[in-house]
Amino acid sequence: MTGNFLSRLHKILAMIIGLQLIIWIISGLVFSFIDHDAVDGKNLYRKSNHAALNTALDTSQLLRQYPNALEVTQMMLFNRSVVKVKSQPTNADTKAHWDLLDSQSFKPIAINHKIMVQLAEQGYKGSGQLQQLTLVKRRDDENRDFSLPVWQLIYDDNEESHLYFSATSGEYLGARTSSWRVFDFFIMLHFMDYFARDDFNTPWIIFAALLMLFFSTSGLLLIKQGFSRKDFIHLYQKWFRKKPIKVLLIDQNGQEIQLLADQGQRLFDLLQQHDIPVTTICGGGGLCGRCIVRLPHLQGEAIAEDKHKRISDEQWQQGYRLSCQTYLTGDISCEIKELKNHGELILSLKKA
């Protein structure tokens, strides 16, 4: 695989998947920075201090009335002994259903407005006031994890908390806070699941993830290609050995200009630093072959790797090199020339 092919592939993938990659990274950062206790609504509600059970229920009587019972739970609702019964559905397609009964009379107890206010007053530990109490029977984004119907309690605390209780048993189901809403929004973006918000196995995210793997793999291969040992030597020399290199530039009119370079610096970077316009498309990747210079005195003082296909053997002999592949290791003079056979100006020397 040639550098050009990889580079073009990387560019095309960037156009297709780049925006989603930015979304993935930003949402990942949101997940890392957000307060997870606030997302869960932790410490917003503590179960009320119901009394302890004083007697165990005799189930045989109850079972006569509820012969399809699968599960029986005896518990206290404040000071009242109640029992929750899960029964087998009457036909196979429906879900099991729950009844809350008084444990003496076995009469159904409705979790009404009054009981909910009592539960809320005792259990809510947030800093707001109860604003609204609604019985919700319709599925929405916030209650999608709970079995309906539910009681929704809206508070005016700083998280704009909504507390949810089962309308059949009065049990606390969970809270939805503004942090949760932010979290949920970014989950939707991260999973690319714009509908159900809990499915990350959709065909389009698999396709996107596959493209992303190609994208990152081509990027890794380009790293391997884009770095030379000299880059690291340059870095070392720049930091630890400050003695600069003299570079003498001669333009087409014979005018001279002297620049100071760091040890091991790329000629390309030096020219860019001094606002000497270098033709380039790839930005110094050694790919486009536009940043050609002529180095008449090459012996040992500058090392140019990689003979680009835009430079002929004859030109190579004459000292034509890509400036982005030329590492300066000693004082050097450099002739800036127009390459007639390409019909383009390679470098024109202008003082900034």
Place this chain on the structure above:
Amino acid sequence: MFKAYQLRKKHKWLALLVGWQLFLWSISGLYMTFVDLDIIHGDHLVDMPAPAKISSATIQPIDAELLQQLAPIRQIRLKSYFDLWVYEVIGDKTTTLVSASSGKRQQPLTKQQIIQRAKQIYTGEGDIQSINRLQSYPKELGSRQKPVWQVNFDDPFNPSLYFDPLSGRLISKRSDLWRVFDALWVLHIMDYWGSNQFEGYLFRIVAILSLFLTLFGAGLLYFRLKKGQQ
């Protein structure tokens, strides 16, 4: 603003710094999206029997003396696991399992009873390869200090079923597909050293650098598209 060559340099060095993690993110992300979550969870490994109705003939009340020992009690739940009926007596801190057929504390099931449950629900072809009573949950189950039966099957992806020693409840199921998912998840959230603060910071630093990497890349793309048109 930046020039193309400056963007390229920044893009290149950032890629060298965090490119490995972008690769790990994409390969773990691909696995997690590609393999269906229900299969990861092993839902296809077992076929659970429908829950049984309570028959009052076989249900005994809880022993009065035991009930007193367990006070204060918050809830008493009567339910079945497979064909075993139990009371779950929920106190302030602990839950005690009481046999519904004797009214006394539930005694641990025998190895034979666990094998019978495993064979009953397992949908795969393979035989039981090994069965171990572990003193605490293994790491893949969260390392809790509670005993557990582990039943391993001789099948592709090495499925394991975990049962509670007292109730015989199916606690969980694991297979190699899950184990790979778990390992990749660690790579995805960069939880390399178990849960402490450090990797939280590492994740944030790498993610922020990656964000700059992609933004510089977007800048480079802009220059290339602009110049490509000329």
